Amino acid sequence: MNGQNKRFMSSVANYLANHSIIVPTCFTTNNNERGLATGQIYDFDLQIFNPEGHIRVQAAAAGGVVLLTQARYRGSCVGVLTRGIRAMWLDGPTVHRTVSCDLPLGTNYIFTESLGGCSVYILNGRIHHAYSGRVPQGVAGNQQVQPPYPNFEGQFDQTCAVAYQQGGNWYVGNSVLHDAGPFPQLHRKSGYRYLGY
Numbered sequence: 001m002n003g004q005n006k007r008f009m010s011s012v013a014n015y016l017a018n019h020s021i022i023v024p025t026c027f028t029t030n031n032n033e034r035g036l037a038t039g040q041i042y043d044f045d046l047q048i049f050n051p052e053g054h055i056r057v058q059a060a061a062a063g064g065v066v067l068l069t070q071a072r073y074r075g076s077c078v079g080v081l082t083r084g085i086r087a088m089w090l091d092g093p094t095v096h097r098t099v100s101c102d103l104p105l106g107t108n109y110i111f112t113e114s115l116g117g118c119s120v121y122i123l124n125g126r127i128h129h130a131y132s133g134r135v136p137q138g139v140a141g142n143q144q145v146q147p148p149y150p151n152f153e154g155q156f157d158q159t160c161a162v163a164y165q166q167g168g169n170w171y172v173g174n175s176v177l178h179d180a181g182p183f184p185q186l187h188r189k190s191g192y193r194y195l196g197y
Contacts, residue, residue, distance in 0.1 A: 004046040004066055005085050012109075012164040013173055020061040021046070021160040021175040023068050023114045024192035025184065028091060031193055034073060036089040039101040043071040043084030044111060047190075054185045054196025058156050061176035068111060068160065069190050087111050092118060093131040100128040103163075103170060110163035115174070119146035120161035122170050127163055145174045 008015045026034040036042060046066045057065055071084035087109035093099045103125055112120055112129055121128055121135045121144035135144045145161050156177035163172045181197035
């Protein structure tokens with residue numbers, strides 16, 4: 001929305017370096033029946049929004065806070081030129097577990113639940129979201145994110161991992177870090193909920 005999807009797809013690494021992606025809690029709690037299933041492919045939409053002080057982000061993402069939504073629940077009319085981001089969804093793990101899936105066919109992107117201390121990595125043709133925060137030896141640096149996350153500062157320890165395929169190779173990166181409280185907040189336009197202060 002507002003060109004965000006196009007910017008994301010034109011250069012994922014650059015987009016992640018300048019935006020903080022907020023993942024709604026609805027994806028995992030199924031609030032409003034908007035829950036997502038691990039390993040399934042959906043059409044996503046990124047839209048700039050103002051968290052009204054509910055979320056604090058690092059300076060690199062000033063003005064670049066985006067809410068990840070499903071395109072069909074985006075909260076506004078889809079323009080003729082609007083194109084969603086076709087991507088696989090990967091849930092976060094339960095305590096002391098790892099969630100993993102084969103790398104997808106038919107899409108070049110994977111979005112994950114907010115990390116909050118977990119790790120995400122690619123190994124043997126699969127993507128893994130590990131509660132432990134650890135990554136096995138031998139995983140390439142550009143195919144993993146683990147705490148402390150790149151550019152970690154102070155209390156800014158929340159981020160979204162994104163895996164993307166480029167030139168036939170898969171990479172894993174994370175958006176600019178943010179800090180969120182434990183209180184549910186509502187994005188009125190789309191009806192999605194997210195955690196904040």
